[in-house]
Amino acid sequence: MSIKTRFIIAALALFSYTAAAADRDFYQLKIYHLKTSQQVAQLDNFLETAYLPALHRAGITNVGVFKPIADAAAANEWLTYVFIPFTSYDQFASLEATLQNDPAYQEAGKDYLHAPYNNLPYDRIETILMDAFEGSPRFEVPNLTSPRAERVYELRSYESATEAYYRNKVDMFNKGDEIGLFKRLGFNAVFYGEVIAGSRMPNLMYLTTFENKQSRDEHWEAFSKDAYWKELSAKPEYQHNVSRNQQIFLYPTDYSDF
Secondary structure: HHHHHHHHHHHHHHOOOOOOOOOOOEEEEEEEOOOHHHHHHHHHHHHHHHHHHHHHHOOOOOOOOOOEOOHHHHHEEEEEEEEEEEOOHHHHHHHHHHHHHHHHHHHHOHHHHHOOOOOOOOOOOEEEEEEEEOOOOOOOOOOOOOHHHOOOOEEEEEEEEOOOHHHHHHHHOOOOOOHHHHHHHOOOOEEEEEEOOOOOOOEEEEEEEEHHHHHHHHHHHHHHHOOHHHHHHHHHHHOOOOOOOEEEEEEEEEOOOO
16 A cells, blocks of 8 residues: 555544544543632632633633532532533634633633632632534434523433443444433433543543423433333343443532523
8 A cells, every 4th residue: 555545544543533533522521629708609700700700701611600409518518510612622622712802801800811820719610621422413402491590400421340340331322322312311311421531431421401400300200111221221241331320410500591
């Protein structure tokens, strides 16, 4: 095979990958770890008055901001989750430059952006990057009507023992149509994501939403009893593909886009 032919094949493969990636959303989940109520107030002000408006100006709509349904003070740590849906990796990669060149953002967020080293607005930031699933390539804003304080957003993280088991679980969602089962039962899923960078890997994450705690429990009870789920989960090819299942219950802030 000539060098020219190899170059053409490689170029076609790269084009095919890029085109496929463009057909799926790219997600960033930022988790702010906070130690004091003052940090909580300062971060909320920054997100509401500076960060979300700047993202909107950059063409990034429907940014979600969530907090755990738990007693944060008892745990001596507050958490804030910010979900940012991008239409492509390129949009994500160009965001920082966009923010640096946004004078309204720089002015509105100056207290946060230029906080002194001995009075920081957070303890640390954790970032998780995800590709949308092939079977659910675009995120969806949930259709809920209850007061925000009553809503339950359930963020699930499925870790696998190996990369092969992880791919198997992703396949279970896509080809096995576990996504379709969630949709049929009305789980109001926001996204399904393949984690490509994060502290826990191999891993996938997804976010389902409910009007309240009772609705959440009723939906999962229906899921566990569903005939298709029983058939799918019993298939030999889909055994042992989740080694750790973490459930985090969240509610949207007043200024969250959904």
